[in-house]
Amino acid sequence: MLDTLFIDVILPLPVPNFFTYRVPNELNDDVIIGQRVIVPFGRGGKLYTALVKAKHHTPPKDYQAKYLYVILDNHPIVNEKQLKHWDWIADYYLAYPGDIFNAAIPGALKLSSETKFVINRNTEFNVDDLTDNEYQVHEALTIREVLTLSDVAEILSVKNIHQIIKSLIEKNIIIVVEEINEKYKPKVVQFIRLTPFADNEDNLPSIFDDLSRAKKQLAALMSFVQLSNRYQQITYEVPKLNLQKKANVSSSVINQLVEKNIFEIYDVVVNRLDDYGKEVEDVKSLNEHQTKAYNEIKASFKQHDTTLLHGVTGSGKTEIYIQLIKETIKEGKQVLYLLPEIALTTQLIVRLQKVFGDTVGVYHSKFNENERVEVWNEVLNFNLSANKENKRFQIIMGARSAMFLPYNNLGLIVIDEEHENTFKQFDPSPRYNARDASIVLAKLHKAKVLLGSATPAIETYWNAKENKYGLVELNYRHGKVLLPEILCADIKEATRKKQMKSHFSPLLIENMEEAFKNKEQVILFQNRRGYAPYMICEDCGNVPECNNCDVSLTYYKYTHQLKCHYCGISKNMPSKCLACGSSRISLKGFGTEQIEEELALFFPKIRITRMDADSTKSKNAYQKIINDFEEHQIDVLVGTQMVTKGLDFNNVSLVGILNADNMLKFPDFRAFERAYQMMSQVSGRAGRTKRGKVIIQTYEPYHPIIRQVMDSNYLEMFTDEMQQRKKFNYPPYCRLISFTLKHKDQNKLNIGADEFTNTLKKKFGTRVLGPEYPAVSRVKNYYQKKVLIKIERKISVTKARDLILEVKHHFEAFSNYKSVRISIDVDPY
């Protein structure tokens, strides 16, 4: 008797459970955990690509299992370690398995319900070899060109079409296409080789004789000899395009040689991702302080799986990472190097490629689908290769999504600038922190984690202090350069004395003049974009706001428009107040655009460029700004927090922070921590080769955070913050879980939010805070309210989670206000 086999699958949908399907008996031996399968789901029997999560013999209790339709893979595309990691993410962050599936897998590997098949025109086959059913499908396709899975089911009027489809796919007769995403296509390059006739030396005289009157063809042949390195010990393959370029001939010349039976063209599937293609350099040796830190990290790894390297800006943390990476790959293990933002770190990628060449692969969400699938497969194949010769992409550098690649044997995870909040995914679900989730991933691989930062997150430093993580301090800058001299410009005083030149203090102006005189470069940091954050009518006090969101509109002078930073709409600047008609309208506050404009007035000969989300929208804009600044085509870079992140420029001697106060006043329990991190990081951009200067403009020169930035006193900031966190019960003393409730109808939202909160309070008591409107209470026409739970660290997460889910499911099932949408964010910072 045959076994009846069932599989549990992850559907790419926000449903809480795994779903069980029956495996057709003839596929029992083919089903493997981690494979993709096509299954019908829902009332209309829509088809989805799902992932096999488990195999067993237990039929589902409450429903009749349907058959799976097709197995898409011959081997798993997701491994068991990944599935365990996903379980943890789903559990800890209260996310649906389908959300994680969607976040983890490149879109091109997911076929939606609209999965379609077409004939593969590149395959020749004998129709007689097809079974009757296969023949029918093939016939139908020649007439209709495209069939969906349901079409196939209809045509054949048999229930289990999986075998037929699978067989047709395996025979390369049909291919699967996806409607939304372009189908993954390998990139093919044409290469040239000699025909056996031309490869025979006896025929050479007649060939050269023949070509003596065809100069271009002869040139092509000679170039081929050179490029292929023929008649030498090692020969190379010759791409057709390279040959054309070298010989300076057109494609038709090559074709003439093909006709003369001298050349042959052949196709090679190449990697779409650029090869490094240059010689690699030796790893730089470490200085005395780096060596010490390196040895301490090695020692720390013996006791701690996770270690924090707290090293001041410019101390050369990257060189230490490189040493550790080098050792890890020597052991045949993989390395994941997580970066806060890939676009801002091209400098770093180049540095690693210089040392490791093609061993380095890059992965992030801005890659197109094909590129993402290729990296995915490279990493997957690395696992499958028994020998360790396939070193390509053994090191992956990437933003947070790189954590989801199919690693099988990680040895080390480096998380650079671990304090950055770009490691946190806010929307959509799964709302995870890649730093924390990577530490869990490392455990599954028995790998080590190195967290690096000059300004560690409070909770990370606390974990190190509590001996949960190892801690290594590196307090010396590389090349004996001193940390920059940080000065404070008292704006209040300068304003009183009428010394301010618009937004510039005399101290900042003087130092800029000095820098320009010495042909040095300047970075100015202002954490607001646009020209002015809001405008106000002097007569009636009206402030123009967005129609869809409850925020004031930012004024952009270049386009003379008002723009919403939340929903992106823009409208023309009105010439008079829309409320009272007065034309006495004034602009308040200032953004990067205004700084750029004023600077040009004060320093007409200076070359200024702005770097913010507005000026770096096009694909290569960011890279161009960096290159121009590196080559000193730009004297001043004015930017938002983009300029604070890990850039290395040799010639920057001055950094100006234009308005420290708006960072300190941000309504968030982490405002001080963030302000300290941002100011310290941007200060670190100054004086990489000789001592630099930083000027902080503020109304509160004696604010503790300003003093701590000036003294580079991280420890004092940490101690102060911990006291505050303890006093007001904030992380790391408790765990935060935040709920956002949304609805277009404000009234429904209010009642629904109250009902939800009251039920929560029954389970969690005074730990529940809210509901409250957040600072921006309406975004894109949805009103929102926040509810917060503060949970003691000693309470089991599992227990809290179960209670929360119970409340949420009950609300979603029985409330009169179930149309109010609830999203959950665990550790929402």
Ligand SMILES: [Zn+2]
């Ligand atoms: Zn008015």
Ligand SMILES: [Zn+2]
């Ligand atoms: Zn808006």
